[in-house]
Amino acid sequence: MQNSEKIEEYNPNAIEKKWQKKWDKDKLYNTPNKDSKKKNRYHLTMFPYTSGDLHIGHWYAMAPSDSLARYYSMKGNNVLFPMGFDAFGLPAENAAIKGKTHPKDWTDGNIERMRKQLKKMGAMFDWNREVNTSADDYYKWTQWWFLQLYNNDLAYRGKALVNWDPIDETTLANEQVIDGKSDRSGALVEQREMEQWFFRITDYADELLDNDQMDWPSSVKSMQKNWIGKSVGAEIDFSILDSEMNTTELKINVFTTRPDTLFGVSFMVLAPEHPLVDKITTQEQKNEVKQYQDSTKLKSEIERESLLKEKTGVFTGAYCLHPLNEKKIQIWIADYVSPTYGTGAVMGVPAHDQRDFDFATKFSLEIIQVISNSLNNKQELIEAFTEDGTLINSEQFNGKDTKTAINEITDYLDKEKIGKLKIQYRMRDWLISRQRYWGAPIPIIYCENNECGIVPVPENDLPIKLPYDVEFLPTGKSPLSLSEEFVNTTCPKCKGPAKRETDTMDTFMCSSWYYIRYADSKNKNAVISSDSENSWLPVDQYTGGAEHATMHLLYSRFFYKAARDMGVLKDDEPFTRYFSQGQILGTDGQRMSKSRGNVVAPDSQVEKWGADAFRSYLMFLGPWDQGGPYDLSGVVGTHRWLNRLWNLVLTRPTITTIEEKSTMIKKISHSTLKKATYDIENFRFNTMIASLMEMTNALIAIDEINKNDLKSWDEAIEFLCLMIAPLCPHISEELWMQIGKEYSIHKMSWPEYIDELTISDTQEIPIQINGKLRVSLDIMVGADEPTVLQQAKENEKIATYLNQKEIIKVIYIQDKLLNIVIK
């Protein structure tokens, strides 16, 4: 660099503060519903839970998402990129109990702080559309959604065994139970029966399963499929016999995916909790059965697991009848049968199911082989044979193969009315009731007059406001039930005395529709106007953590489909394209947590290096979907780069008087632009930044240019600023101004590259002998084989290799390589 003129030093903190203020003042990022010249495009990053401080994970998730939104905005779209707060939920209540504040005050304070921290990111959030799920103008609509679901028979009240967290004193969704423990409190979860509100998500199981065409990561799609867990099989009735061995009215209904093994049934197993157990157990077995049931209840899921899956169980003394061969079959109870999956009863086929095999071995029950193939013929079974094969010992079905037998036996059972085809799902209906304070009240009234019964709150009465002055300390009852003022009301139908529902809604309900509200966040008359819906929905690009695969992302899809069927929205899927970023870890490679003491605070990193260097470092670290440990000594790399970039842009090289024009600068800028464009569209921020660094370094290496290249130089600098704009919004804006361009760089267009300019006239081609690289030669682009071979032979080193040897074959790939095979 020959220019002696002193330039100002790069000072990230000063310029970042300056531009954030100006953008805010100019409302640069407020997005109108319509822009006559541009196509609308909706980008979304998951909104944060209001936990108190923005942590590095938020930056890792949001900064690249912002860069993407900015890129598509430069590509000529009218991009909506909103932000808000997921503000209801247990931690607010827990923190309030601990810190002796009120959940609302705690939450509102956190929102204030987090909004400030978010603004330091320099993202293009449209704050005009901010939502706060705990604000009454938001949860009014959460309640409205509940009413719509209720009116369309998608919400129902039912008794159910629920997961009960004894520490937080609330129910939990299955998704919130990890290894039998509460994902929040860590307490061992108990089973309790309660009256609860459910959503019929299972009605949508098949449609939710159908996700092949979605532009989502395959891992997330497969997680959802596994979670829904569809299996096709048959339900079969086994008639229970009385003590005289006569058929009774009682039947055991089992679900099996292997009806072809029906003749192999040698016992029946009920879950200890199965309602038939008490009715069929014989007098002699009563005590033993009761004892087993009690011990099961006391066993936590952890204990069940830790017993190395050793089978336990008790005979009930009762028998049932095999529907096809009329054999008498013992009925047992065992805890390996889950009361909540299928029918809570299993037909024991020890020869062809490993669990049944273990059980039969332990209790010396008969093992009848009914499937065989060439491999296991005549062999004594030492474990269950679970492969397909041919039926044996199965009367009229002998000789059929597994697949045929499944169909024929199912058909036969159906015809004889002893069974039928059944599709079973692992996923259960969504339990939304929470016995907690800090959530949206469920808009239901229970009228004391039995004729009215359960009465939904009329839409005009919404929102049912969450009272501020309530005792929310945990007592096992819903805090709202302790507030006379809240509970006592009049029935909307008969005007008689009535009581309100005192449970609140699962917060996943709030987050199932927030992206819908962004499109029309201030609408007082409707959840969204059809105009706003047409403008923005569905979301074009959603990004967020894969930990939400089976909860938030599945619930949102259900909500959207339900909304379609209720006539609220038009489309089938809420998120057209979804990408899940990985997780940023502590410097020790572990998950960041206060207890480990490995938390890196983004605020201090921003203060030290500036938001631009910090953002770009997070993107440079590695592939975005991979995550990984944060390296405190690595940020300096992107900081140094921005420093070099700063000096480069503000200093022109010496201009010589040589007339000859070079194509080098154009090649650098256009090929970098090509690569950067490809990379950002494919979420490859790390390689995009690497190539921008390469371009920066290449331009710095040029310390003099000739007069005719001046235009190319200025274009290169311009391209560089524009390409950096989505990644580092502050430094690019500042440099853009300093080189005398029009405000704002963020309203400029992404440049277009010219493909011919990305190629130069000569290229280095590797010359191999027998596939081993020996030398690289500078060859004209597009040269043919004889030319290249000739040049190679002329090379001294190659010539020595070829000396006295016979050339068997020459492989030449144009502009790629030359391989000479010799003997």
Place this chain on the structure above:
RNA sequence: GCCGAGGUGAUGGAAUUGGUAGACAUGCGUGAUUUAGGAUCACGUGCUUCACGGCGUGUGGGUUCGAGUCCCACCCUCGGUACCA
């Protein structure tokens, strides 16, 4: 067990369809500058060998002129899920 992703220098990671392995960056080394610096700049840096060269992408085999990339078998790590009948 099942489903999904992955295994490349000291470290994070590059390598569009099989075609120069290690781009870019950190760290480290040497030098420059500075009163000093954990600031900045330049050069070097896969392993091995004095060198010619040889060896190198989890392990073993295969296909090919040529394999990080394709095929077969296996090992390991991470994420999800599980007596799911």
